[in-house]
Every structure is written in structure tokens, then in C-alpha cells.
Amino acid sequence: MTLLFILILFIHGLIHLIGYLKAYSLADLPDIRLSVSRPAGTLWLAASILFMGTAIVFYFSVNGWWAGGILAVVLSQGLVISAWRDAKFATIPNLIILLVSVIACANWLFDRNVEADIKRILSEPEPAQNAILTSNAIEDLPPPVQHWMERSGAVGYEKISRVRLKQTGEMKTEPGQNEWADTEAEQVFNVAVPSFVWAVEMEMMPMVTLSGQDLFVNGKGHMLIKLYSLISVVDEKGDKIDRGTLQRFLSEIVWFPTAAINDYIEWEIIDSTAAEAVINWQDISEKVRFHFSENGDVKCVTADRYMGGGEAAERRPWEVTVLETSEVDGLRIPTEVEVSWELDSGTFTWYRFLVTDIDYDYYP
Template identity: 30%
Template sequence: MILLLMIIGVLLLVVLLGKITMFLKFKNQVKVLYSNALNISDKTYTISQLNGLPEPVQRYFNYVLKDGMSYISLVRLKHNGLFKTNLKKAFINIKGEQYFSAQKPQFIWKGTTLFFTARDSFIADNGNLKVSLFNIFTVVDGKGTEINEGEMQRWLAESVWFPTNLLPSENITWIAIDENSAKLSFLYKEISFDCIVTFNTVGEIVTMETQRFMTNKREPWLCKMENYKEINGVKIPVSAEVIWKLKAGDFSYAKFKVTAIKYNQNISKRIL
């Protein structure tokens, strides 16, 4: 009995140490992201920037932004929701914490479930997907050009949470399609891709679709956004769903709901 209790105690200690180590690694990655970020919060959005944009794109920015507001440089958010580790498996509960920089494309996300912790990131021009079982055993460590492109696609789709990032820039061009959709062309160094963006009559972005790598082959990847709310003076969707649109059918694997979000907050302040 004593031996069993000792074994259990050692296992609990190992799990605790793994959790602490994971926290410190994540905190360090956040510091690196912030150190690389460029401050653009002194830049001001004006309605005149919308001149010449496709009509549904103008409708979107008129709906989510206010004339004269500051650009968003940094974002920190938390979410809860559901996630699938495999498209054939059931959804499990997940809680996430995420940080973004806008002017220099970067993000770091940590998703935590009962058994594993995932870290998805694009920092200093390098993407990485790492999954750890019990915060100890690394079971996935994805890197390379395909991962880099996929992480940039995630960062761009999640820019609906900091919409000044979707304004025309050296990286972003909007091209008209019809009254409720437009093509968003993205270019950053060697990474380039297009997203088809659909809007409703109110002006909300409802879907963003692109071709994303899945096991060495690009497949249609769709993000659905809904439940827009005004937070910190910006209208954003607090609910999002991510779907692979495969020949076998549509496979939803992530359903997130934003529970807290802060803009342009200094890293020295308490994490949400």
C-alpha cells in the first residue's frame, strides 16, 4: 500500500513539474513574440481608406470599425470550446490562451484538454505545432514550409478578432467577386495564398475559405464566424468553427467561444 502511494505521489509530481515546465516555455514564447512585435497603435483608421474596396468589404469595415480608432498592434485572448484530436473521434472540451501581433505576423496559442496540451505558433517567421501528452511526452512536433503556410492561414482567419489587420496593406489585397463575397490575397515573404470571404447583408464576415495543407495535400479549409459583439469598441465574432471540406464530407474539428480579449496591452501586465 505504501509503495502504491509512493508511485502515485511520484507520478503526480512528474505531472506537476511537466505543467510548470509547459507554463514557463509558453511564457517565454510570449515574451519572444512581444519582443519582435511592432507598435502601430499610433496609426489611425479613417473611412477614406475604404475608397475603391469591393462593396461587401466596405460594408464589413463600416460595421466593425469606427472612424478615427487606433490600429490594433497586440492581442491577448482566452476561449473555451470543443476540439477533435482526430476527425473520426468525438469532440472533447478545450480551453485556450492566445497572443497575436499584427504588423509582424505572429501568434502563439496554447490549448489545454484533460490529457494533452497543444501549442500552435508562428513566431519570428517560423511555424510550429507541438502536442504534449500530460505536458510531458511530445507526440507531435510539426515544422517546415507547409506548417508555416498553415499557421499564416490561421493567423489571417483569426484576424477577425483584430479587424484593423484586415485593412489593405502591403500584405493584403481585396478583389471583388460579387455583392456578398470577395477574394482576399495574402503575401508575406515566400508565403502567399488566397481566401474567399463571404459576408452577410449586415456586414459581418460569415466564412473564410482557403486551401490548406492536410497530410502533404491541400484541401478546402473553412472558418465560420458568428455571434458578433462589440468589445473594446470593435465588433468581433465571439464564436468560431473550423471545418475541413473533404470529398467524404464536411468535418468540423474546432468550435471556440471567446471569453476574454484585450488589445494593445503591455506584456508586463497580468496574463488574462
């Protein structure tokens, strides 16, 4: 598709040269009956250069290439209207180029908003802490949590303050959907001040993409999904989203286990292989249950979580199942995961992914 779009840009640009050649009598063009003034011919040449220049910067993936495409279409369509009898069919490629350029612009704006949220999250202050998590720090935790902390390598590890990770996976957007949509996601956490932003790109089918964001900052959550980064499909805020995103943050400390001793988390034992974590933040309190294997690895995380944020949304059993655990940067963390809801119709596994990269910042 990339090559096809480049060809459309180049060929469309070459066709615009006809107006320039006609205006300056540089070629015999008897089939074009409309006279073209020299100033108009110069504009046809400018449009030609813009289209072919846009093709070049698009090929090299230059940020903002879409601006040239939009400008070229605006100029071109004005010329087409002025020469409608001979040039009306140029409207078709103009519409194609405009559509692709507008979608690219929307993607750029979406990514820019995500980067702004990331900067906002990472700018939160870091409270002073001891740099190394010691065995004394975990002695009051329930035994299965202590076992996990030791097994994960968190004991003796530098306390983590911020996290960046990348995921590749596949997703379903509704129960009964047969095909999985390929996904690429990036997530950033501030561990000191519970907050995160998760951004995902989904290819629902060829040439149909969704951009999604899950955000928790200043005690508030926001779930946003847009078709082509342009048309809102889901845009939910409110108390239920706040609570659901806070539970998500708590469940995802499996990637930065030194957070288990942070003051905003309290632990209660369930049995020899499970414990319940209670997180209190910004006047919200929520619970998540951690289940461990006999060797101390996280096996799954469960919660009763709101499925959505609308008035009809209700709490449903939610489970994150660990399929693979690996050692990364000296910590044993889940690296292959699937996420499910328990519905009246049965289990709906909607997301499965691999953690492909993770970077930590530590308290000074």
C-alpha cells in the same frame, strides 16, 4: 481527484512518522522488527514533513509544488529500499505521487515555453503608424470589405497592434470521434509583425489531458501537441505548417479588423458579398476568402489549407463558420465560431468555441 491526492500525501506522510517513532523509541511498535538508527529516523521525519508540506502547497495551488513532491519521493524511496521488508508497499503511493508531480512539472515547463514564445512575439518592434483608421484608408478596398470595416466599427477606431484573447470550447482530434473534449485556450497576436501563439488545454477523458500549441513567428510555424504536456503526439514544422499557420493568422484578423489595411495584405473582390485576401510575409504568399452577410458581418472564412505538415499532407477545404457576432470594446467581432475540414468522407467539424475575453494594445 484533488482531495484524493491531498489525502494520499497526508496519509503517506503520517506513515513515514513510524520510522521516526521507531528510531527514537517514542512508541511501542512490535510489528516493525527492523531496527532504525536515529539518523535514519530523522530522515523518515524529513520525508514525512515533505509529504505533508507538499499537500499544503498543492491545496493552495502554489507554483512549483511538484518540486517538493519529487524530492519527498526520492528521499522516501531511498528509505523504503533500506527497509524493504517492512516498507516495500510504500513504493505504490510513491509511484502515484511521482507520476502526478512529474506531470505537473511537465505542465509548468510547457506553460513556461508558451510564455517565452509570447514574450518573443510581443517584443517585435512596432512600426510608426497613424493612430486612427480613417475612411480614406479603406477607399481602395473591395466594396464588401469596406462594408465590413464600417459595420465592424474599425473606421474611426484606433489601429490595433497586439491582441490577447481567451477561448473556451470543445474539440475532436480525429474524424469519427463521438465525444467532444473540453478545451481552454489563450492566444496572443502581434499584428504589426504577423505572428501568434495559441496554447490550448484539452481534457480528452477523465484524468487524460493534452496540451497543444500552434505557433507562427519569424515566418515559421510549429504545431505541437503533448499528452500530459510530456509525451509528444504531434510535433510538426516545415513549409506546409508555415503556410497553414500564415493562413490561420490571416483568417483571424476578424478579431482585429483594423489589420485589413496593413501593407502585407492585398484584397481582390470575388462578388458583392465576398473577397479574397492575399498575405505576403517572409517570402510566403497565401490566400484566404472572406464571406460576408448582407449586413456586413463576417459570415465565414474559407481557404485551401494543408491538413498537417507531413509529406502526405495535402490541401483541403477549410472553413471557419461564425455562429455569433457581438460588440466588444467598440468592435463587432465573431464571438462564437466552429472550424471544419472538408474530407473525402464528408465535413469534419473539429473545433467550436466561444471568445470569452479579448484585450487590445494600440499603436502609439
